[in-house]
Amino acid sequence: MRLVASDLDGTIVGPDNKISDRTVRAFRDCADAGIDIVFVTGRPPRWLKPLSEALGHAGTVICSNGAITYDLGADRLIKAQAMSLPDLFSAAAIIRELYPSVRFAAETVDGFHLGPGFLEAGSEELPGTATPAPLESSLTDADTVVKFLARVDGTSPDDFLQRVRPAVAHLVSTTHSAPAVALLEMSLQGLNKAVTLADYAASRDIDSADVVAFGDMPNDIQMLQWAGCGYAMASGHPEARAAADKVAPAFADDGVAQVLESLLRTL
Template identity: 65%
Template sequence: MIASDLDGTIIGRDGKISDRTVRAFKDAASAGVEIVFVTGRPPRWLDPLRSRLGHEGKVICSNGAVIYDLATSEVLTARALPHRNIFAAREAILHLHPTTTFAAETTTGFLLEPGFVDSGSVELLDGITPRPLAESLTEADAVVKFLARGKDQDPDAFLADVQPAVNQLVSVTRSSPTVALLEMAQPGINKAVTLAEYAQSLRIDPQDVVAFGDMPNDIEMLEWAGHGYAMGSGHPEAIGAARYRAPDFADDGVAQVIEARLAELDGL
């Protein structure tokens, strides 16, 4: 099995996947390798997988909180955060950093508070009206990712400061390389937990999993997989956690590793 993160791993800031990477994944699939993508993205941001890779399989989304079927456009499983945890974490973060703004990813959409995004962003263009979560969040909303955006904060320092204050309420990580954006889920949920369950359902051993990632939200996955590759261009903590290092994203690092491993299989 190949389990790959998306942004910073195979998708660039321009939203594109290179031709070489597309070929590598298609060659792996043709060789009978199970492919699963494991991302912090919500289901509504998976178009590159369809348009460039033609992928129609399962995708582990929202840092492990959701399993989504691209073939049927259906949420198969969702682990939602209790609303009481969301509001308790919100208050704890505001106590530390009063200018923090918040948003919530649900199984059916996106809710954001005033100030969370800049005017004219894609969220606003999609017709979402910013409102306090206390007003917009309903009992029917299944929140799979709660987000906190710091103002003028160092991303790593923001995570280190907030994590001890909320770790009994939520699991917290980050994936943006430049923005102080925290991503929170149900306690105990991360990419590795859901990937392990998915692999077990297919009777695939961790030792037979090659995983790729580049940011702190990939650390548990890279540690769990028998062959966890951090991107050479990735976050130092991800590089430190992984057993192996792939070349930089700009050098099609994932494609290079896949090509080399497929060549080894051909030589057996």
């Protein structure tokens, strides 16, 4: 074990946006043992406070499902892999035909573009001073779009994904990570967490066989499959559990910490 790669939400970060003391200790013990640590999340860089505040992590974070590589300690963007606006708008048109009431939003390296109705006014999820406007009017060629979001009511996240993904596969990569909200996350075609994690590991001369990865949702599947040993959380999505080599105890039981403690004892 030379590298530990971990998802955040539902894996080590709870709904309260906190990381347990046991999990913090386990990651610090890994760092003390000389093991490289990288966090791989769907979150944008502005939502990484749990890592800096609880863990004191000052290293690399792979954000936005692989679209952004970020130096948390230096608060610096290392790399962004952007979608093209023509592909984004073509995908939007296809999704709108399938789900006429769909709402859209887009993450860029500089902030958030919010389509009408995507979030309710006053929502805690509303970032900064984002003002709702059609993406066709708010996005320009100067924007580096790293994630395109689609949200709809009246269906499940899995059904939404299963219907949309094949329809837009020639344009974008599509996944989801919200357990109870029909919210799709789209990025550059062919991009996912595993692609960027593999690049990071290669830059450290670390083979996939020496990587242990943790995740809980469909957006973690490729990462769990790529790693030498991928652990899905027992509390995670069935498809993530099916894709992983092993299943870690549930999030509520500090499953990642339990596995890391056990692995460290074998070093």
